[in-house]
Amino acid sequence: GAVVSQHPSWVICKSGTSVKIECRSLDFQATTMFWYRQFPKQSLMLMATSNEGSKATYEQGVEKDKFLINHASLTLSTLTVTSAHPEDSSFYICSASEFSGSSTDTQYFGPGTRLTVL
Amino acid sequence: GQNIDQPTEMTATEGAIVQINCTYQTSGFNGLFWYQQHAGEAPTFLSYNVLDGLEEKGRFSSFLSRSKGYSYLLLKELQMKDSASYLCAGMDSNYQLIWGAGTKLIIKP
Numbered sequence: 394g395a396v397v398s399q400h401p402s403w404v405i406c407k408s409g410t411s412v413k414i415e416c417r418s419l420d421f422q423a424t425t426m427f428w429y430r431q432f433p434k435q436s437l438m439l440m441a442t443s444n445e446g447s448k449a450t451y452e453q454g455v456e457k458d459k460f461l462i463n464h465a466s467l468t469l470s471t472l473t474v475t476s477a478h479p480e481d482s483s484f485y486i487c488s489a490s491e492f493s494g495s496s497t498d499t500q501y502f503g504p505g506t507r508l509t510v511l
Numbered sequence: 512g513q514n515i516d517q518p519t520e521m522t523a524t525e526g527a528i529v530q531i532n533c534t535y536q537t538s539g540f541n542g543l544f545w546y547q548q549h550a551g552e553a554p555t556f557l558s559y560n561v562l563d564g565l566e567e568k569g570r571f572s573s574f575l576s577r578s579k580g581y582s583y584l585l586l587k588e589l590q591m592k593d594s595a596s597y598l599c600a601g602m603d604s605n606y607q608l609i610w611g612a613g614t615k616l617i618i619k620p
Contacts, residue, residue: 402607429553436555437546486608500548502600504607 395421397489399503406477407511413473414506416487422467423489427500428460431484443470477510484508513537515611517599522617523589531584531597531614539604543582545573546598548613554598557584586616594618 396419406412416426425444429437441457443449443464451457461473470489474481484507488500514536523529535543542561546554560566560575560582572585586593599611 402605434556434559437553439553499613501612502598502608502610504609507606 395489395491395501397423397487397501397503399485399487399506401506402504403507403509405509405511408478409476411473411475412477412508413471414485414487414508416470416472416489416503418468418489418501421489421491421501423470423491424467425490426464426470427488427490428462428470428472429486429488431486431505433484437486440472474508477508479510482508482510513601513603513609515599515601515609517597517611517614519612520615520617522619523586525589525591525618525620527589528585528587529589529616531586531599531616533582533584533599533611535580535582535599535601535609537601537603537609540577541602541604541606543573543575544598544600544602544608545582545584546600548596548598550595557597589618591618591620 398417400415427442428440431437439452440455441449441451441462443462445464445467449462464470484505486505487503490500517533544559545557548554558573560573565574570587575582596613596615598613600608
């Protein structure tokens with residue numbers, strides 16, 4: 394089956410530093426990747442949608458200059474949290490889809506990255 | 512290895528009851544989640560079980576048996592709006608989510 398990995402699994406950083414999270418599709422080409430944020434026992438909040446080779450589309454209320462997304466290849470997307478602050482501490486989950494153009498295509502979810510900002 | 516199994520698709524009738532099963536194998540265990548995902552939307556949280564037993568929340572209930580590595584989501588009084596994919600996800604000892612492929616539930620009038 395389709396596998397999506399994330400790296401790192403967890404990260405602790407100091408306030409003001411930047412953190413990069415990688416999302417990889419291991420056995421398929423992901424035309425579209427999604428980045429979510431989740432607080433404990435809450436629903437996943439979509440942050441942005443990225444298509445390979447183009448700029449990401451951010452959801453309302455998500456600062457694009459703070460959460461930089463790069464989808465440089467069909468198997469890799471990165472989310473960089475710039476100048477992280479304690480309120481950015483959360484569980485970040487990516488998902489990947491083989492197809493683009495339809496929001497109803499199956500998404501395969503990564504295991505998540507736990508970010509703690511001190 | 513770590514794995515989550517759930518049926519690919521189920522069909523049920525409006526007003527009826529449906530049970531979606533999920534079996535899991537994780538390295539350690541920190542709970543079992545159920546999410547609902549409508550086409551084109553982000554998954555919404557339904558339930559979290561970490562102890563054995565049944566937890567009821569309105570029309571939805573979730574059950575967990577840790578000894579059997581088994582959970583189910585029970586939906587009662589089905590409504591057309593319940594047509595969606597239901598994702599089962601286990602959390603391992605490193606607090607990583609292991610996702611099932613999702614069960615597409617089709618509700619017929």
